[in-house]
Amino acid sequence: MVIRKALDLWVGVFVAIGLGALLFLALKVGNLTTFSSAGTYLVAANFDNIGGLKKRAPVKSAGVVVGRVEDIVFDTEQYEATVTLALEKRYEFPKDTSAKILTAGLLGEQYIGLAAGGDSAKLKNGDRIKITQSAVVLENLISQFLFNKAAEGNKDIK
Amino acid sequence: MAAFIGFLENLGGRVTSAIHRLGFASRFLLLTLQNSGMSFRRFSLVVREIYFAGVLSLIIILVSGLFVGMVLGLQGYDTLVRYGSSSALGVLVALSLVRELGPVVAGLLFASRAGSAITAEIGLMKATEQLAAMEMMAVDPIARVVAPRFWAGVISMPLLAALFSAMGVFGGYLVGVRVIGVDEGSFWSQMQAAVDFREDILNGVIKSVVFGVAVTWIAVFEGYDAPPTAEGVSGATTRTVVTSSLSILALDFMLTAFMFRGT
Amino acid sequence: MPKNPASDNLVEVDNVNFAYDRRQILKGINLTIRRGQVVAIMGLSGCGKTTLLRLIGGALRPTRGEVRVDGRVVNKLKHKEMYALRRRMGMLFQFGALFTDLSAYDNVAFQMRENTDMPEELIDAMVLMKLQAVGLRGAHHLMPSELSGGMARRVALARTTALDPMLIMYDEPFAGLDPVSMGAICQLIRRMNDALGATSIIVTHDVAEALQLVDYIYFMSDGQIVTEGTPDELRASDKPFVHQFVHGETDGPMPFHYPAEDYRRDLYSGEP
Numbered sequence: 001m002v003i004r005k006a007l008d009l010w011v012g013v014f015v016a017i018g019l020g021a022l023l024f025l026a027l028k029v030g031n032l033t034t035f036s037s038a039g040t041y042l043v044a045a046n047f048d049n050i051g052g053l054k055k056r057a058p059v060k061s062a063g064v065v066v067g068r069v070e071d072i073v074f075d076t077e078q079y080e081a082t083v084t085l086a087l088e089k090r091y092e093f094p095k096d097t098s099a100k101i102l103t104a105g106l107l108g109e110q111y112i113g114l115a116a117g118g119d120s121a122k123l124k125n126g127d128r129i130k131i132t133q134s135a136v137v138l139e140n141l142i143s144q145f146l147f148n149k150a151a152e153g154n155k156d157i158k
Numbered sequence: 159m160a161a162f163i164g165f166l167e168n169l170g171g172r173v174t175s176a177i178h179r180l181g182f183a184s185r186f187l188l189l190t191l192q193n194s195g196m197s198f199r200r201f202s203l204v205v206r207e208i209y210f211a212g213v214l215s216l217i218i219i220l221v222s223g224l225f226v227g228m229v230l231g232l233q234g235y236d237t238l239v240r241y242g243s244s245s246a247l248g249v250l251v252a253l254s255l256v257r258e259l260g261p262v263v264a265g266l267l268f269a270s271r272a273g274s275a276i277t278a279e280i281g282l283m284k285a286t287e288q289l290a291a292m293e294m295m296a297v298d299p300i301a302r303v304v305a306p307r308f309w310a311g312v313i314s315m316p317l318l319a320a321l322f323s324a325m326g327v328f329g330g331y332l333v334g335v336r337v338i339g340v341d342e343g344s345f346w347s348q349m350q351a352a353v354d355f356r357e358d359i360l361n362g363v364i365k366s367v368v369f370g371v372a373v374t375w376i377a378v379f380e381g382y383d384a385p386p387t388a389e390g391v392s393g394a395t396t397r398t399v400v401t402s403s404l405s406i407l408a409l410d411f412m413l414t415a416f417m418f419r420g421t
Numbered sequence: 422m423p424k425n426p427a428s429d430n431l432v433e434v435d436n437v438n439f440a441y442d443r444r445q446i447l448k449g450i451n452l453t454i455r456r457g458q459v460v461a462i463m464g465l466s467g468c469g470k471t472t473l474l475r476l477i478g479g480a481l482r483p484t485r486g487e488v489r490v491d492g493r494v495v496n497k498l499k500h501k502e503m504y505a506l507r508r509r510m511g512m513l514f515q516f517g518a519l520f521t522d523l524s525a526y527d528n529v530a531f532q533m534r535e536n537t538d539m540p541e542e543l544i545d546a547m548v549l550m551k552l553q554a555v556g557l558r559g560a561h562h563l564m565p566s567e568l569s570g571g572m573a574r575r576v577a578l579a580r581t582t583a584l585d586p587m588l589i590m591y592d593e594p595f596a597g598l599d600p601v602s603m604g605a606i607c608q609l610i611r612r613m614n615d616a617l618g619a620t621s622i623i624v625t626h627d628v629a630e631a632l633q634l635v636d637y638i639y640f641m642s643d644g645q646i647v648t649e650g651t652p653d654e655l656r657a658s659d660k661p662f663v664h665q666f667v668h669g670e671t672d673g674p675m676p677f678h679y680p681a682e683d684y685r686r687d688l689y690s691g692e693p
Binding site for chain 2 (some may be wrong): 478489504506507508510512514515516518519520521531532535536555
């Protein structure tokens with residue numbers, strides 16, 4: 001039954017390296033180590049324009065990922081975008097934290113950046129971030145640039 | 159006019175018999191699942207089949223994975239460097255492999271190597287009356303021959319896909335970092351930031367399990383249903399490879415559309 | 422258990438019809454086989470002999486009529502009962518149908534391992550005994566691909582009789598064998614039958630061997646039994662069909678030529 005033993009050995013090796021490959025992918029290639037199952041609390045923020053922000057976009061503060069965008073809905077009363085942020089429970093933010101929509105790199109994906117304020121009271125589940133800054137929309141930037149250019153031109157003429 | 163009607167009749171007949179066959183295949187799958195008790199009580203049967211389906215496919219999977227990863231490294235760099243984003247090479251290689259190429263290409267290779275072997279084996283056993291002999295000896299061939307091979311395929315597929323992806327990432331690393339000179343740190347760090355365990359890796363594993371079920375189901379069914387002649391078995395083997403490959407690609411589209419929409 | 426004289430018949434085929442794909446293969450077969458007999462079912466290829474065997478074994482269901490083995494109606498048995506009955510039947514397939522991935526030893530041990538709880542030592546003793554009976558104990562380690570046709574057939578016989586079945590069926594056991602192997606198989610069939618107290622059904626068109634070996638013969642043609650009798654009766658028969666078969670005449674009720682047009686016309690017409 002030597003063949004039997006060799007067979008079992010090879011199958012064992014196969015399954016082992018298969019699982020090893022899966023582990024490698026999960027840890028080295030993916031972000032399993034930063035995958036926190038600690039739980040999150042929800043906070044809302046309104047924006048005039050969310051630009052290219054998508055669900056599951058990262059929420060960063062000081063460059064570190066502290067949560068994810070949970071949901072984006074259109075508020076029919078204020079005609080604004082209401083973004084729900086899921087922040088990790090271990091990170092607490094003061095009540096006067098501000099939220100900005102920033103872009104990673106020049107043409108990268110958009111994310112939310114939180115800048116902490118000075119309030120001693122902390123944001124709790126269901127609270128709202130009052131100070132927000134919308135995304136920079138490229139068209140507005142261009143039109144503003146052109147407008148400035150035109151204004152300068154006028155000044156010269158005058 | 160008569161020829162056209164004849165053509166329609168022929169087409170209609172083909173479609174009905176195809177649906178007929180699909181129904182038979184589904185019943186066969188159900189039978190296989192129902193008779194899987196023996197496969198788990200006597201796991202050594204499954205282990206033996208994992209050897210023949212999985213272990214013997216290792217070489218082709220590992221080598222192909224390596225080459226695909228290396229090509230991704232080359233082609234990826236060539237395109238990314240134009241936008242100054244060559245540091246994102248790791249992201250490109252990893253996501254391509256884990257989401258798509260790993261499950262799909264490993265599935266296609268598995269179908270042609272192991273799938274065709276399973277079909278040929280079962281078909282040959284049918285042609286040489288071994289299955290009938292087993293039945294006459296009061297041993298259900300579906301429980302003894304078909305089910306272990308089915309489960310072996312389902313178990314082997316995700317492992318092979320993971321190995322393919324891992325080898326591919328390594329191949330991309332070899333070419334990108336070692337040969338071309340992309341920064342090693344940003345290769346891995348950007349990759350880790352961009353590849354999400356739930357979204358990408360887990361979805362890739364789910365895909366490979368689905369492919370495993372599809373390919374092995376087709377392989378065992380074609381073998382069991384093959385006409386007991388030489389041409390019958392060879393036709394069945396060809397059908398296995400063709401049908402499996404098309405199924406993998408179709409299922410991949412459906413799964414991708416379902417899993418990766420909107421993000 | 423006292424034997425009921427009425428159930429002296431082990432196998433009863435009662436007006437069995439069988440059709441497949443709209444083709445009528447068996448048209449009203451009636452036959453009985455008594456316990457302990459060795460019976461041959463003979464006829465040309467394609468007359469339905471193998472189908473009849475499959476029906477007796479329960480692999481197929483008749484479209485009409487009944488097949489009774491040991492008093493039980495085979496086609497009405499539930500799955501478990503069918504398998505219980507099958508354990509008492511053995512079938513030797515045309516070229517042995519040995520499992521190609523198992524050695525001769527493992528092939529013979531297969532039924533014992535799958536269907537009984539016998540400990541391995543007991544199985545070992547029985548396997549060697551069965552192989553000894555067919556003269557191949559020394560070849561127990563060989564794989565089927567390493568066996569000659571005759572040897573494979575003998576190992577298959579050992580496998581078929583592994584659990585001492587009460588009914589043994591043979592599908593063309595003499596096909597393609599050299600004279601020595603043929604003689605060996607012939608002897609073994611008779612010896613096995615008598616030693617086990619079993620009943621045997623042999624499907625064959627090997628006239629010489631069959632007439633020597635069996636107790637009773639059923640002749641089939643085109644899905645029906647055309648004649649039956651003991652070997653002596655059939656040898657002496659003057660029925661043209663039987664006469665042609667027994668004496669191997671090329672022409673008779675079974676014509677040599679496949680139906681075709683007039684020969685001269687075909688040759689000279691110029692059309693293919």
